[in-house]
Amino acid sequence: MDMIERLEKIMALIEAHPEGLTGKALSEACGVPWGTMKQDLRALLLSPEHSIPLYTDHDESNDESGEDLLNPDVKWFMGTAEKQFTPVHLNVREALGVLRVLEVLQEENSLKESLKQKILSGFDLGTEETYRYIKGDYTPLEPIKGEIFASIEKAVQTNRKLNIIFKGRSITVDPLGIVYYSRLRKWYFVARQGDTIKNYNLNNIIEVSETDQAYTYPEGFSLKTWFGPRWGVEYGELIRVKVRFLNRSQTLAKVRKDVAHRKSKLTPMDDGSLIFEDMIIGVNEFINWILGFGSAAEILEPNELRKLILDQICKTLENY
Numbered sequence: 001m002d003m004i005e006r007l008e009k010i011m012a013l014i015e016a017h018p019e020g021l022t023g024k025a026l027s028e029a030c031g032v033p034w035g036t037m038k039q040d041l042r043a044l045l046l047s048p049e050h051s052i053p054l055y056t057d058h059d060e061s062n063d064e065s066g067e068d069l070l071n072p073d074v075k076w077f078m079g080t081a082e083k084q085f086t087p088v089h090l091n092v093r094e095a096l097g098v099l100r101v102l103e104v105l106q107e108e109n110s111l112k113e114s115l116k117q118k119i120l121s122g123f124d125l126g127t128e129e130t131y132r133y134i135k136g137d138y139t140p141l142e143p144i145k146g147e148i149f150a151s152i153e154k155a156v157q158t159n160r161k162l163n164i165i166f167k168g169r170s171i172t173v174d175p176l177g178i179v180y181y182s183r184l185r186k187w188y189f190v191a192r193q194g195d196t197i198k199n200y201n202l203n204n205i206i207e208v209s210e211t212d213q214a215y216t217y218p219e220g221f222s223l224k225t226w227f228g229p230r231w232g233v234e235y236g237e238l239i240r241v242k243v244r245f246l247n248r249s250q251t252l253a254k255v256r257k258d259v260a261h262r263k264s265k266l267t268p269m270d271d272g273s274l275i276f277e278d279m280i281i282g283v284n285e286f287i288n289w290i291l292g293f294g295s296a297a298e299i300l301e302p303n304e305l306r307k308l309i310l311d312q313i314c315k316t317l318e319n320y
Contacts, residue, residue, distance in 0.1 A: 006030050006040055011054075011078070020057065020075035027072065038070050045069065054078055151208045152178055152189060161215050162191070165207040166200050174215040177223045178202070181233065188233060190223060197226065199233055228263065232285035240279050242301040243290065247272035251296045258289070275300075287312065 013029055014021055021029075027037035044054055057075040155162050155175045162175045173191035179199065180187050187202040192215075229238055245255050252274050256266065265277040280286055287308060290297050299306045 003040065003043070006032070007044065010040060010044070014054065014076050014078045018077070020077045022073055022075050023070070024072035026076065034072050041070055041076070148189075148202060148205060148208045149178060151210060155210050156217070158210075159214050159217060161211045161213040163209045163211055164189070164191075164200070164205050167204050168206075172211065172213075174217075176217070176221060179223055179227050181227075190226070192218070199227075201233075229279050229281045231280045231282035231289065234282035234285050236281050236283055238279055238281050239283070239302065239305070241277070241286065241299065241305060243276045244269075244298045244300055245274045245276060245293065246296045246298075247274070248296045251293060254293075283308065 009030055010026055013026060023037055023041060024034065026041075027034045030037065030040075032040075055077050056069050057077075152162065152175050154160075156177060161172055163170060163172050165171075171193060173193045176190045176192060176197065178187060178189055188199040189202055189205060190197065190199050192198075245251055255274060255276060259266070259276065259278070262278060265275075267275040267277070269275060283305065287305070290299060290309065291312065299309055
């Protein structure tokens with residue numbers, strides 16, 4: 001987090017706490033030492049008069065230099081009557097509207113891209129909701145199709161079936177929500193067709209239209225629970241896997257990073273290796289992930305998966 005981002009966060013934190021926040025609390029919230037926070041607060045104090053409506057519980061001090069305000073126990077507040085440059089809070093629909101406007105702009109520059117990323121990262125997708133969920137720890141890099149997102153959200157809230165044009169086919173489905181799968185950097189529409197729940201790549205959906213048919217959202221259904229075991233977006237049976245990863249280069253760090261969003265069991269061994277255990281859906285995509293570690297990964301269970309790995313390696317060797 002650079003200084004500009006920290007200053008934005010400091011103002012947002014102070015605004016969110018009308019009772020005031022001490023310099024020490026701000027330091028802890030931003031994850032920086034007090035010395036760094038002191039410099040940030042000094043920068044805010046030196047801003048043009050009234051441009052940032054901040055004040056403290058020591059503003060009546062006789063110290064004209066303002067140094068007595070740069071104390072970790074001093075409380076900071078934001079004036080509510082003169083807010084001019086406070087953070088803008090957008091709901092999902094408003095944010096999507098801004099994204100659409102940005103897409104219309106012809107010029108490609110760093111400011112435009114920065115605005116897009118800040119808006120996308122601001123979506124509260126990390127918290128499980130009825131109609132949207134993020135799987136993984138990466139900020140969305142691919143913009144949402146605004147009108148499609150809004151149509152799905154509205155249909156879920158009003159319990160109306162949707163007609164979608166997917167890869168040239170017209171399909172009527174019960175909308176269940178949208179998932180962003182950060183490992184693949186893609187958005188997916190989750191819907192029920194008959195008794196089957198499927199996910200559709202949003203890039204392949206050309207059009208979405210609401211019908212006059214009602215449906216009942218499945219009781220107890222959770223996007224997080226349904227999508228959780230999937231390794232990618234592949235269909236298949238739920239299987240238990242067990243893999244040993246050797247401690248080579250950045251192998252163990254990459255494993256921990258890749259599975260941080262999953263309910264996996266990671267067991268460090270005395271020899272420095274790491275045992276990974278999980279329940280997964282999506283054998284082919286899981287195998288591709290394992291092969292990326294080369295000889296640093298060994299599948300221990302199940303035997304059927306060991307055989308599939310061996311078959312793929314043998315086929316590769318036939319090319320050499």
